[in-house]
Amino acid sequence: xxxxxxxxxxxxxxxxxxxxxxQSHGVTLRAPPPEPTSCCGRGCNGCVxxxxxxxxxxxxxxxxxxxxxxxxx
Ligand code: SF4
Numbered sequence: 001x002x003x004x005x006x007x008x009x010x011x012x013x014x015x016x017x018x019x020x021x022x023q024s025h026g027v028t029l030r031a032p033p034p035e036p037t038s039c040c041g042r043g044c045n046g047c048v049x050x051x052x053x054x055x056x057x058x059x060x061x062x063x064x065x066x067x068x069x070x071x072x073x
Contacts (some may be wrong), residue, residue, distance in 0.1 A: 003060055011056045021025060025070045029063050032056065033060040 003014040015032040022029045033055035037047035 005053055005056055005060075011053070014056070014060055017039065018060065018067065021067055021070070022063065027066055027070075029066065030059075032059050 003017070005014065010069070011032075017027060019032075021027075031070050033052060036046055036052050040048075
């Protein structure tokens with residue numbers, strides 16, 4: 001299962017789909033990473049969104065691993 005993260009909404013959609021899958025299988029996922037609130041608005045070095053998307057991808061991979069036992073054949 002692929003979840004391309006292209007923007008904030010795609011990340012929110014991914015959390016929702018995987019949390020719903022987890023719930024239906026009785027699996028508990030940790031809370032998704034919080035969205036950044038400290039955008040500097042000036043094109044800074046080390047964008048807060050880069051860290052956020054890295055954390056979102058890690059969350060996705062962890063969730064997919066936990067749900068891998070429940071994939072359909
Ligand atoms: S680089 Fe990132 S944190 Fe900085 S202004 Fe742009 S979006 Fe915001």
